[in-house]
Amino acid sequence: MRELDTSLRDSFRQVSFQFRLMEIGPSPASKIEARIIGSDPQVLRDLATQVEDIFNADSGARNIRHDWRERTKDLLPQFNESQARRLGISKQDLADTLQMAFGGSAIGLFRDGTEMLPIVVRLPEEERVDFSTVQNLKLWSPALQTYVPIQQVVDDISLDWVEPLIQRQDRKRTLTVLADHDILGDETAASLFGRLRPQVEAIDLPVGYSIEWGGEYESSNDAQEALFSSLPMGYLFMFIITVFLFNSIRQPIVIWLTVPLAVIGVAIGLLATNSAFSFTALLGVLSLSGMVLKNGIVLMDQINIETHSGKDPYQAVVDSAISRVRPVSMAALTTILGMMPLVFDAFFGSMAVTIMFGLGFATVLTLVIVPVLYALFYRIKPSEA
Structure with a gap:
């Protein structure tokens, strides 16, 4: 190229x-x-x-x-309406005569096997390419019952620029x-x-x-408009489900606050691979939000289990984060490895990069940021011992 x-x-x-x-x-x-x-x-x-x-x-x-495109030149005859009416000649008669002389008029069809070929009548080529031929054309006058020269109904023929398209x-x-x-x-x-x-x-x-x-601007806006029209309702239902899951408001808020931070990993990945934030990358971000929520729910559930077992709240948070390192990391690793074949795909490449880098960074968010936010929201501090 x-x-x-x-x-x-x-x-x-x-x-x-x-x-x-x-x-x-x-x-x-x-x-x-x-x-x-x-x-x-x-x-x-x-x-x-x-x-x-x-x-x-x-x-x-x-x-x-x-x-x-570019304008073209057309020859425009100046039709004399009053003279034409006296002779019984219309604009259509003039147009048909000019079309027959220079373009050709179909007068029938010739059947050749299964093909229908038009029968076209027109002047010989040497006369068609010379516009002075128009001076010799004649029109049939119903009023006089004879042919009259074209000059009787055409005052002048001007050359002008016209829009072909x-x-x-x-x-x-x-x-x-x-x-x-x-x-x-x-x-x-x-x-x-x-x-x-x-x-x-x-x-x-x-x-x-x-x-x-x-x-591309219009295509992207149309696609995003169709997507985002139902997106808020979907996220609302997801938030309500997390509220019902934990029977609390603060814990779902802690989980959801980590979702926007995953964009940091997405930005690093797109910049590192010189990929564009395409529509498929946007789909990757939306998919990534569900993965981050899943990891946060798993960790939050473990924190609740550790807390209800009678452990010190601070120690429960620390132990929960440590115990979830392996399952969260393995889940992220398997997803990243599964996305690797799509990195070199022309259509899904940006989506694969978005999910891979975003999920890798989201693993750190789940294991570090979620416990920190949980401790801040519930004011948990280390015991004096």
């Missing part, structure tokens, strides 16, 4: 090309998409030019383009400026988007025009 990136830029300077890594899951047209919404095509193109200038000014942006979203004209990050570099699309977004949103938009963001 590096060789192609260099050779294509040198050999084909006006060609638009794009490199993409294999992806599993939603894959938008480009990682960064700025949708400009409005009514006037010329204003949309002017705003798109400003957005493209911002993208081009950033050295990390690649494959900058928009989905309306107009994209719409929600029935509104939408021009999308697209860009990608350098997939051969170390920068992610999210970091590039973070730099470009404030500059684009600072553009002074006319009344009735707006900018929306698509690409």
Whole structure:
């Protein structure tokens, strides 16, 4: 890809090309998409030019383009309505004649075995490529019952720029400026988007025009919105279960306070492996919270057993932490080893790194932070002896 990136830029300077890594899951047209919404095509193109200038000014942006592409030239006949009515000729008659002469009109189908081939009538090629042929075209006049020259209903033919492709979203004209990050570099699309977004949103938009963001940003937000819509209720039920389990409020709070601290291990793992915090990594964090809770529940239950056996509270906490070292560590180790094959997977790699490093650090949290928090909440201190 590096060789192609260099050779294509040198050999084909006006060609638009794009490199993409294999992806599993939603894959938008480009990682960064700025949708400009409005009514006037010329204003949309002017705003798109400003957005493209911002993208081009950033050295990390690649494959900058928009989905309306370039304008094309069309020959537009100026139809004389009053004269055409006198001759009994409509705009459709003129359009059909021009289509037949230069594009071709289907007049039937030819069956060749199981295939249906259209029968098209049109002028010979040497006449189609020469637009002066239009001067010799004639239209049938129902009023005069004869053919009349096309000049009788066409005052003039002008050459003008037109939009060959107009994209719409929600029935509104939408021009999308697209860009990608350098997939051969170390920068992610999210970091590039973070730099470009404030500059684009600072553009002074006319009344009735707006900018929306698509690409990876939209896909990620849609996925997270679907996920987080039910997440609070799930965590609420988990907390209620832990309250019923211990018949207490303080003990579940001690366990739950260790869950956010697992993010420290996650951050270290992602930085050490140069992995992105993708959607699968987010799923890994959610899974990790359940594992941390499980380890905390096991230790808390052991503390209660030791305390109810008649031990000194301080000694009960210490003995519980020591006795849980082996089962908690072995459970974490087996999970980490089970995740190792996924580390090199293109889709689940970030999730595996998140769970491995987060769970390894969470083991330390369970054996150290939970006893400390328990002692603080219940004001347990060493005995004088």
